[in-house]
Amino acid sequence: MDQNAKKQAVGRAAIKYVEPDTIIGVGTGSTVNYFIDALADIKHQIAGAVSSSVASTERLKALGIDVFELNEVDSLSIYVDGADEVTEHKHMIKGGGAALTQEKIVSAVAKTFVCIVDNSKEVGVLGKFPLPVEVIPMARSYVARELVKLGGDPVYRDGVVTDNGNVILDVHNLEILNPVELEKAINNIPGVVTNGIFALRGADIVLVATDDGVATR
Numbered sequence: 001m002d003q004n005a006k007k008q009a010v011g012r013a014a015i016k017y018v019e020p021d022t023i024i025g026v027g028t029g030s031t032v033n034y035f036i037d038a039l040a041d042i043k044h045q046i047a048g049a050v051s052s053s054v055a056s057t058e059r060l061k062a063l064g065i066d067v068f069e070l071n072e073v074d075s076l077s078i079y080v081d082g083a084d085e086v087t088e089h090k091h092m093i094k095g096g097g098a099a100l101t102q103e104k105i106v107s108a109v110a111k112t113f114v115c116i117v118d119n120s121k122e123v124g125v126l127g128k129f130p131l132p133v134e135v136i137p138m139a140r141s142y143v144a145r146e147l148v149k150l151g152g153d154p155v156y157r158d159g160v161v162t163d164n165g166n167v168i169l170d171v172h173n174l175e176i177l178n179p180v181e182l183e184k185a186i187n188n189i190p191g192v193v194t195n196g197i198f199a200l201r202g203a204d205i206v207l208v209a210t211d212d213g214v215a216t217r
């Protein structure tokens with residue numbers, strides 16, 4: 001099975017976690033796009049969605065699904081999103097699509113985080129995928145120097161402006177042995193908006209598409 005077929009399979013598999021008559025959180029990326037497409041088939045059974053990006057909002061609306069602002073809702077039953085890397089502890093690196101800040105906020109509100117990936121994303125230790133860090137533009141050079149002190153090699157993602165008007169530094173060559181501590185340490189650098197380690201609040205359920213079908217971790 002090729003990677004796109006796996007993404008489609010796992011996107012569809014997440015539908016069974018959607019609770020009727022609730023508002024659900026929706027992430028960003030090519031895997032989630034398959035989830036959104038499958039969601040369209042049951043759109044009359046849900047109360048609507050909160051999205052983590054302009055791109056997902058547009059896709060949801062185009063399929064006739066109501067999209068709410070996060071400030072309009074008190075709770076989300078689930079949050080469904082992809083990841084760039086995920087470990088057996090359900091810690092993740094996210095933000096390949098530059099939507100990490102909204103993803104962290106929307107997932108924090110949800111009762112259950114369902115992570116959907118193909119098996120190429122499963123790793124023993126996080127860090128091979130460059131860690132995205134969203135930074136206030138004026139703090140870019142300072143934050144980069146601080147990230148070097150933490151052992152990484154930050155690279156400015158040229159030409160990318162996040163939905164919040166900020167920039168992204170992708171931190172290479174990190175071996176993230178303690179994701180919770182590194183997530184906190186990077187978030188403590190003035191000028192950092194969010195970093196792409198999702199360990200303080202990891203996933204609750206990880207669905208992994210393999211050649212043999214979709215496994216639940």
Ligand SMILES: O=C(CO)[C@H](O)[C@H](O)COP(=O)(O)O
Pocket residue numbers: 027028029030031032081082083084093094095096097098099100103
């Ligand atoms: O964190 C993300 C976007 O910010 C995505 O979930 C992550 O990059 C995975 O994307 P894809 O499903 O396209 O492989």
